Amino acid sequence: MNLSKAHVLLLYLVLTAAIASGLALFSSASTITGLLQSASSGLFLPLLLALTSAFVLDPLVSLLEKYRVPRGRAILLLFFAISLVLWQTGSWLISYSQQMWESLLRDFPRYSSGLITYLQEAQQSWQQSLPFLAQYDLTGWVRGLTERFFAFLLVATPKSALRLGSLLLLVPLFSFFFLRDGDSIRRTLVGLAPNRYFEIIHDLSYRISRQTAQFVRGRILEAAIVGLVVTFGLSFTDIRYAPLLGLFAGVTNLVPYIGPLVGMVPGILIALVDLGLGGQFWWIVFIYFIIAQVIVDNFILVPILISRFANLHPLLVILAIVMGGKLSGVIGMIVGVPIASACKIALVEIRLYRRAFALPDTGDGTS
Amino acid sequence: MRPQWSALFRNKPEEESLALFLARVPVFSALKKRDLPYLERLIHLRRYQSEETVYEQGDPGSGMYIIRSGRVSLFTRDARNRKEELTVLGPGDFFGETTLAAPAARMVSAATLENAELIGLFRSDLLATADTHPDIANRILLGLTMVISERLQAATLELRRLNSLTAPATNEAPA
Numbered sequence: 001m002n003l004s005k006a007h008v009l010l011l012y013l014v015l016t017a018a019i020a021s022g023l024a025l026f027s028s029a030s031t032i033t034g035l036l037q038s039a040s041s042g043l044f045l046p047l048l049l050a051l052t053s054a055f056v057l058d059p060l061v062s063l064l065e066k067y068r069v070p071r072g073r074a075i076l077l078l079f080f081a082i083s084l085v086l087w088q089t090g091s092w093l094i095s096y097s098q099q100m101w102e103s104l105l106r107d108f109p110r111y112s113s114g115l116i117t118y119l120q121e122a123q124q125s126w127q128q129s130l131p132f133l134a135q136y137d138l139t140g141w142v143r144g145l146t147e148r149f150f151a152f153l154l155v156a157t158p159k160s161a162l163r164l165g166s167l168l169l170l171v172p173l174f175s176f177f178f179l180r181d182g183d184s185i186r187r188t189l190v191g192l193a194p195n196r197y198f199e200i201i202h203d204l205s206y207r208i209s210r211q212t213a214q215f216v217r218g219r220i221l222e223a224a225i226v227g228l229v230v231t232f233g234l235s236f237t238d239i240r241y242a243p244l245l246g247l248f249a250g251v252t253n254l255v256p257y258i259g260p261l262v263g264m265v266p267g268i269l270i271a272l273v274d275l276g277l278g279g280q281f282w283w284i285v286f287i288y289f290i291i292a293q294v295i296v297d298n299f300i301l302v303p304i305l306i307s308r309f310a311n312l313h314p315l316l317v318i319l320a321i322v323m324g325g326k327l328s329g330v331i332g333m334i335v336g337v338p339i340a341s342a343c344k345i346a347l348v349e350i351r352l353y354r355r356a357f358a359l360p361d362t363g364d365g366t367s
Numbered sequence: 368m369r370p371q372w373s374a375l376f377r378n379k380p381e382e383e384s385l386a387l388f389l390a391r392v393p394v395f396s397a398l399k400k401r402d403l404p405y406l407e408r409l410i411h412l413r414r415y416q417s418e419e420t421v422y423e424q425g426d427p428g429s430g431m432y433i434i435r436s437g438r439v440s441l442f443t444r445d446a447r448n449r450k451e452e453l454t455v456l457g458p459g460d461f462f463g464e465t466t467l468a469a470p471a472a473r474m475v476s477a478a479t480l481e482n483a484e485l486i487g488l489f490r491s492d493l494l495a496t497a498d499t500h501p502d503i504a505n506r507i508l509l510g511l512t513m514v515i516s517e518r519l520q521a522a523t524l525e526l527r528r529l530n531s532l533t534a535p536a537t538n539e540a541p542a
Contacts, residue, residue, distance in 0.1 A: 065499040183495075187411075195413055196420055199489065202411070203429040206491030357427035357472050 045331060046167055050174030054182060055216040061179055075179045079172060100244055105153065107240075112146040114273035204353055211345045218305035219338060222297065223250040229296050230267070233287035237280045239271055249292065255337050256317055260297075264288040310341045385412075385435075389486070392433055392461060393514050397506040405503055409496060411487040421477040421485065428466030428473045430489030434458050437483025441475045455480065467493065467511060 003011075057078060064074035086093075119139045127133055186205060193201045227250020234242035245267040252263035264285075271284045312320070317337055324336020386403040389395050389410070398406060412435070415421065421432060424443060432439075434456055441462060442452045453475060456462060462477060467490055479485075488507075497504040 062499045066501065071499075191411065195415055198411075198413065199422065199429055199487070200427060202489055203427070203491050206495070353427065356470065357425075 044328060046170040046174060048331075048335060049167065049171045050178055052216060052220065053171065053175045054178035055213045056220050057175070057179060058213065059217070072180055075176055079176065100241060101157070104241060104244065105157075108150055108153070111269055111273050112143075112150065115146070115269055116143050118272065200353075204350060207349045207353070208346045211349060212342045215306070215310050215341060215345060216338065219254060222301045222305050223253045225301060226250050226253045226292050226297055229292050230263075230287060233291055234267065234284065237271075237284055238275060239267070239280070239284060240274065241270065245270070249288070251334065253297070254334050255321060256312070257314055258317070258321065259334075260288075260293050310345055312337065312341055312344060316340060388435060388459075389433075391459065394431070394433075394461065394464060394488075394510045395507065396513070397510040398503070399506070402503050402506065405496075405500060406507075409488065409492050411489070413485050413487055415479045415483045415485060417479060417481045417483075419479050421479065422463070422473050424473055424476045426473045428463060428471055429491065430487055430493075431461055431464040431467045432477070433461040433486040433488070435484040435486055437485075438480040439477055439483060439485070440480050441477050443475050464511060464514060466490070468508065 057075075060078055061071065061074045064077060065071055069077065116139055119142055123137075123139050186209060190198070190202050190205050227246045229246075230249040231243050231246025234245055239245070248266060249260070249263035252259040255262075267284060267288060268281075271281045275281055275284075317340075320336040320340035321333050324332035324334075324339070326332070327336075386407055389406055390398070390400070390403060395406060410433075415437070421439065422428070436458050439456045439460075439462065440452055441454050441456065442450045445451060463473070465471065466473070467488065470490065493504060493507060496507070
């Protein structure tokens with residue numbers, strides 16, 4: 001094929017135009033994603049909390065709907081009841097938690113110095129038996145860490161109070177709309193599917209969203225009960241901050257394997273510093289390990305509340321925690337595992353679905 | 368009226384007629400008039416081009432379709448993939464209702480013969496209704512049971528008729 005000069009010129013122009021438009025598209029796309037990113041920053045936490053509370057409140061709304069209360073009115077009724085409870089307990093709750101937080105901030109240096117003393121003793125003993133570890137200064141590292149953490153707490157407290165205010169506004173608003181329109185949002189999204197796949201996608205999306213809602217509800221309930229058990233058990237001892245420790249144990253319980261261990265650390269540390277190595281200390285350890293984790297969580301709650309499909313391999317749990325932490329800090333570490341579990345639920349549901357009907361494209365391979 | 372204005376104002380009467388249309392479908396015969404607005408939100412209105420596949424034999428079935436407009440052909444395929452038409456359905460007819468209550472693979476294939484508007488009602492929506500509006504779900508299931516019972520009776524009678532036609536032959540065979 002012989003190309004004339006005009007052809008070559010045309011080809012050159014077309015190629016240049018293609019490359020230029022490609023570059024323009026790429027740069028505008030990255031600008032747009034950048035804009036989207038900065039526009040949505042700070043919305044992650046309220047959206048997540050709203051979604052979670054919508055999942056938790058949905059059964060109550062359905063219950064009211066059963067008695068022929070329209071859905072919108074049922075949600076408003078529920079919100080009204082919740083705000084009534086918060087209003088009644090609010091003044092007590094706020095002053096109580098504020099007092100506790102302030103005294104914890106006062107006590108924090110004492111606890112961290114207690115931890116450092118214990119570490120120093122331990123370091124001396126292991127350095128005597130293992131001399132090649134002499135250059136590793138674990139105590140100094142922990143001291144730096146606690147100092148930085150304390151400074152962060154002092155700075156973050158007024159900031160987080162501000163954030164709490166915006167959360168109190170945004171979370172109920174978002175969760176109202178998630179509760180009211182969540183189903184129609186899902187229907188609209190599913191409705192975009194082409195006719196040929198609409199039925200399958202509709203059925204699958206229903207199954208996946210139902211399973212995910214059950215899983216989230218189960219996890220939240222599990223964390224709440226573990227937190228209550230810890231609070232209740234600790235309140236029998238002389239330990240301070242039992243409600244705060246219970247809250248911490250409950251929140252960290254959302255992360256499997258590692259969470260419960262992290263959740264115990266402050267309680268055991270405070271017990272060690274305040275109460276010493278006595279009977280009460282071992283009772284507190286017993287509450288954390290045996291009662292809250294083994295008996296209540298593993299023997300009672302997990303078999304009832306959590307579907308075994310949602311179980312993740314420990315390796316995946318660690319990966320989810322690390323990746324979640326990289327993406328969005330402490331919150332990412334907590335929600336990484338539930339999000340990974342939700343993905344697994346979706347995959348398992350799709351596999352079950354394909355197996356149940358032996359779809360044409362897989363039927364030959366599996367049967 | 369100019370077309371764009373008619374498109375703007377046509378919305379309401381069309382919706383009303385959708386409720387009336389649904390009320391005439393045998394599966395929804397047990398529903399009360401006040402249930403119809405809820406039913407309208409429950410169903411999915413889908414538009415199909417001419418000769419578009421609704422589902423194929425062996426697909427996972429999860430609900431029924433009601434024809435609002437257009438015609439739909441139900442057919443099976445033999446071993447050599449040749450179409451064997453069973454019936455052609457028109458507006459007001461419905462198909463696929465046996466998978467509404469129990470999940471099963473589709474027994475036949477369905478495809479539109481012309482541009483068509485189909486109304487889909489699926490099991491997952493019915494299950495969600497059973498949670499929030501058990502009375503409405505009950506009435507839909509009652510209508511479904513009536514339809515399926517009638518079909519079963521007709522099938523039994525047909526089977527009996529066919530049996531009596533072949534009965535002399537089977538009686539003679541052992542003798």
